[in-house]
Amino acid sequence: MTGSTPDTRPRTAPGTARILTRALPALLLVLLALVGPLLAPHATDRPVTMPYGGADDGAALGGDLLGRDVLSRLLSGGTRLIATALAIAVVVTVAATAIGILAALRPRLGRWVERAADLAILLPAVLGILLIALAWPSGGRLAVGAAATVLGIPYAVRIVAAAAAPVAATGYLETAAAGGERLWYLVVREVLPNLRATLLALFGLRFVEGVYVVSVAAFLQLGPQPPEADWALMIRENAPGIMLNPWAVAAPCLAIGLLAISVNLAAEALAPARPTPETTL
Amino acid sequence: MGVTRRQLLWAGAGIGAAGALAACSSGKGGSTDTAASGSASEQPRSGGTLKVGALGKASAVTRDPHGTQANESDYLILSLVYDTLTVPGDRTNTAPRLAAGWKPSEDLKTWRFTVADGAKFHDGTPVTADDVVWSLKRLRATPSGASRLPGIKPEGITAEDARTVVLVSDYANADLPLLTRLTTFVLKKGTGDDAIATAPGTGPFKLDWFRDGNARLVRNDDWYGGKVLLDAVEVSIFESPQAMANALLAGQIDVASNVGAVAARTAEARKDVQILRRPNDMAMPIVMRTADGPFADPRVREALRLAVDRDAMVKQVLSGYGTVGNDVLGTGDPAFAKDLPQRRRDLDKARQLLAEAGFDSAKTYDLLTTEDISGLAESATLFATQVREAGVKINVVKQDSKIFWDASWLKAPLYTTYWGTNDSVVFFASKTMVSESGQNEAGWKEPSFDEAYRKALGTADTAERATALHRLQEIEYAKSGYLLWGMADGIDLAGAPVRNLPRLPGYGRVQLEKTWLAR
Numbered sequence: 001m002t003g004s005t006p007d008t009r010p011r012t013a014p015g016t017a018r019i020l021t022r023a024l025p026a027l028l029l030v031l032l033a034l035v036g037p038l039l040a041p042h043a044t045d046r047p048v049t050m051p052y053g054g055a056d057d058g059a060a061l062g063g064d065l066l067g068r069d070v071l072s073r074l075l076s077g078g079t080r081l082i083a084t085a086l087a088i089a090v091v092v093t094v095a096a097t098a099i100g101i102l103a104a105l106r107p108r109l110g111r112w113v114e115r116a117a118d119l120a121i122l123l124p125a126v127l128g129i130l131l132i133a134l135a136w137p138s139g140g141r142l143a144v145g146a147a148a149t150v151l152g153i154p155y156a157v158r159i160v161a162a163a164a165a166p167v168a169a170t171g172y173l174e175t176a177a178a179g180g181e182r183l184w185y186l187v188v189r190e191v192l193p194n195l196r197a198t199l200l201a202l203f204g205l206r207f208v209e210g211v212y213v214v215s216v217a218a219f220l221q222l223g224p225q226p227p228e229a230d231w232a233l234m235i236r237e238n239a240p241g242i243m244l245n246p247w248a249v250a251a252p253c254l255a256i257g258l259l260a261i262s263v264n265l266a267a268e269a270l271a272p273a274r275p276t277p278e279t280t281l
Numbered sequence: 282m283g284v285t286r287r288q289l290l291w292a293g294a295g296i297g298a299a300g301a302l303a304a305c306s307s308g309k310g311g312s313t314d315t316a317a318s319g320s321a322s323e324q325p326r327s328g329g330t331l332k333v334g335a336l337g338k339a340s341a342v343t344r345d346p347h348g349t350q351a352n353e354s355d356y357l358i359l360s361l362v363y364d365t366l367t368v369p370g371d372r373t374n375t376a377p378r379l380a381a382g383w384k385p386s387e388d389l390k391t392w393r394f395t396v397a398d399g400a401k402f403h404d405g406t407p408v409t410a411d412d413v414v415w416s417l418k419r420l421r422a423t424p425s426g427a428s429r430l431p432g433i434k435p436e437g438i439t440a441e442d443a444r445t446v447v448l449v450s451d452y453a454n455a456d457l458p459l460l461t462r463l464t465t466f467v468l469k470k471g472t473g474d475d476a477i478a479t480a481p482g483t484g485p486f487k488l489d490w491f492r493d494g495n496a497r498l499v500r501n502d503d504w505y506g507g508k509v510l511l512d513a514v515e516v517s518i519f520e521s522p523q524a525m526a527n528a529l530l531a532g533q534i535d536v537a538s539n540v541g542a543v544a545a546r547t548a549e550a551r552k553d554v555q556i557l558r559r560p561n562d563m564a565m566p567i568v569m570r571t572a573d574g575p576f577a578d579p580r581v582r583e584a585l586r587l588a589v590d591r592d593a594m595v596k597q598v599l600s601g602y603g604t605v606g607n608d609v610l611g612t613g614d615p616a617f618a619k620d621l622p623q624r625r626r627d628l629d630k631a632r633q634l635l636a637e638a639g640f641d642s643a644k645t646y647d648l649l650t651t652e653d654i655s656g657l658a659e660s661a662t663l664f665a666t667q668v669r670e671a672g673v674k675i676n677v678v679k680q681d682s683k684i685f686w687d688a689s690w691l692k693a694p695l696y697t698t699y700w701g702t703n704d705s706v707v708f709f710a711s712k713t714m715v716s717e718s719g720q721n722e723a724g725w726k727e728p729s730f731d732e733a734y735r736k737a738l739g740t741a742d743t744a745e746r747a748t749a750l751h752r753l754q755e756i757e758y759a760k761s762g763y764l765l766w767g768m769a770d771g772i773d774l775a776g777a778p779v780r781n782l783p784r785l786p787g788y789g790r791v792q793l794e795k796t797w798l799a800r
Contacts, residue, residue, distance in 0.1 A: 045662075046666065047596075052543065067596075225679065227662045227666065240543050241543050241547075
């Protein structure tokens, strides 16, 4: 798995402590999103202060456009966003892994897969999401999630296929194939373990992409509908009052940004040192 | 916000405002609104250019005075260049303009309007009754002409002599002059459609230039209505209230017209900005369908009216820039029934009424809304939250503006509507509540209401008419499909030197001929 090229010094797996510190922000945020609704000081749909009221004792981060507590809505607004992004990331990564490895092991099929993926990549994601969401207006979150998944797979397939190609060409794999091992055995036992680093990185990226896509869609009012508390929706609906209560916009902005960055950090920390294609295995 | 798709249907039926008698409320946070009242110690001064920002979309710009003015900016420009026969007044619903006076016949069907003395077009030609007749007929021939001049057929518009115009209505109508406010712009007889953009008007200002919705207007020294103080008015078109408020705070414009509560609160901290509140500017009622569906039972409608927390609605949706409503439309009308008991929140009574009516509380009901104007969708959201406490589950559905007006308006069992003006009680009755009205938003057919309405229209005697009007409002209060939780103030921002801006709600705010600059 971890090999070393003759000209570089062997890299050791990062220490557990370092992994933890890097993964911690993401874990904390996910945890907060899960238990946040329980911590919220107020109901998310009850006005507690003036519209765009400033931060005070009643509302730590002030009020939103209807005077509802921004902090409570912030604590409750991440759960579904994270869940949707997580689902998108998982489905995209799993599907792309299966298709990508297949493409690497069966080159004739692979050529077609890659051509199809190249074509699909050309379609801008947001445009595709708008199309799907408009064609399926009652779909809500599910429609956005499905759209993001379908549009995310081609790109991910290209990455997996590219990473799997050198593995597929290795001697031990050819030996196994010649030995009459079944396809699923080759995929699961021979190729997958060698792609762990790539896949973790891919998963991290897909999650960030998922957050981004779901947020953009919510900002464009596809998916969550008021009065739901949702970070992206908060940014949109509180924008007119940014001069009166900047927190109503800044807090959800920061939350989305932090989430994306911390998950990326965590994925990177968890990934073992990446074998380069030239690595002698 | 302003005139919308929908208002074209009834623009002309007299958008605008009943005289607002509400006390001037001074702005908060150190801003005062002397601009409105114009303090007595100052002598009005002539001169200066007033830069006004108004809302509008470049794609909807129209130059035709009888067209559909979807933009506030266009309407403002047109009303400064052209005159209507009558305008909204501050003490009465209807004040004279190009028509100096009017007189009804005995049966209230025939009305004679007299053209004002010395009224001239900008090119110097005197205004004759023929010009007025031609303009009114042109207005009547537009697609929405029938609703702009209701009850008046094209052949009912004639000239008696050089200065008298006769309008004949199909039915007795004591409020006919009210219908001639706001869209009866008078052009020269025979103006071709290709020359509309530069056609001379009779208004207090002449058009200097017009570019993509922005315009510069210069004083008409010969205006028959008195001395105009400003040298010029420059109108700038803005897509969003925020952009307009920012332009005002940066000093690029002197007046931001109809800017909304959020922008006003942003400006509160600024000492050099005047905040002008025009009460009773906009109604945002919730419509409950009376003809059929879950809200057909009057007890259910009553329950919802008791379940809503009006004070909270005004405070949260309008940022407090508004007044609590009492389910009767036309709050600025001098004839408004102020003696009807103010409905307050009473959840127990609401629950009891719902139980009596056998209302199905297990179901979730859709409340349809749009984002046409700020606060509309928010009002629906908050309303849904409030009535849940009475056991009514409501799901707010935001629709695209076009879909809403095509598919939901006038048809849905529960939706939000808005009237960008607060006209007279009779106006709302005739447009939205009488059985045969074209925009009967709740599908309401109530014989006793129709009877009161006809009595109010067909009565010349003031006392009798007042009784009939009061009766009409009592029925509306008790049974109509409207839940009017509050009235939004119209809010303008103005720079420190601006004086004597119009105070009237709705489209009364376009009368800038008496405005002046103290600099």
